[in-house]
Ligand SMILES: O=C(O)CCC(=O)C(=O)O
């Protein structure tokens with residue numbers, strides 16, 4: 001695909017309808033071909049070219065309450081900053097998805113924030129919720145996996161749970177190009193440790209809880 005064709009690529013109404021239906025019926029959705037393959041390949045290369053020191057140890061909680069907690073998660077992250085065409089393209093497509101979901105589901109999604117994540121072999125993120133009702137503006141979580149040639153034996157699955165259930169109802173292998181969307185307040189989930197370096201872009205669509213023009217919370 002040429003650069004122009006890449007920039008012009010748009011998902012179809014049918015895809016947006018499908019995603020909206022899945023979110024209404026199940027609260028989550030797994031898509032293997034949402035993004036154009038050349039964009040995925042470039043993002044997968046770019047995240048591997050980032051230096052270790054560009055990533056920081058992930059924390060839990062927000063702002064002043066942010067704490068590192070290595071019992072909960074050991075991955076490292078780097079917020080997207082639109083510094084490459086591919087990041088810009090990815091953010092454009094996610095913002096378009098925001099608009100289309102708002103159009104279909106009146107979700108009132110206001111913006112989208114996202115970071116790269118790197119799980120080294122053995123890294124994990126224990127069972128957690130991305131958002132607690134009434135305490136956050138994160139409504140819809142997204143994870144895009146950037147792992148060419150990932151095998152089931154490599155581990156690193158995302159486990160999805162229903163609340164109060166001990167057994168996951170879904171195990172997602174972090175295959176290259178796979179996009180997972182789920183309602184942030186509804187599904188506890190967990191990242192199992194893997195045998196190989198595992199890369200992804202995680203993001204959250206947020207509603208605007210701002211007071212006096214300050215977006216709350218800022219990140
Ligand atoms: O990488 C994944 O599969 C999920 C990551 C996650 O749950 C998070 O960053 O909140």
Ligand SMILES: [Fe+2]
Pocket residue numbers: 128129130189
């Ligand atoms: Fe999460």
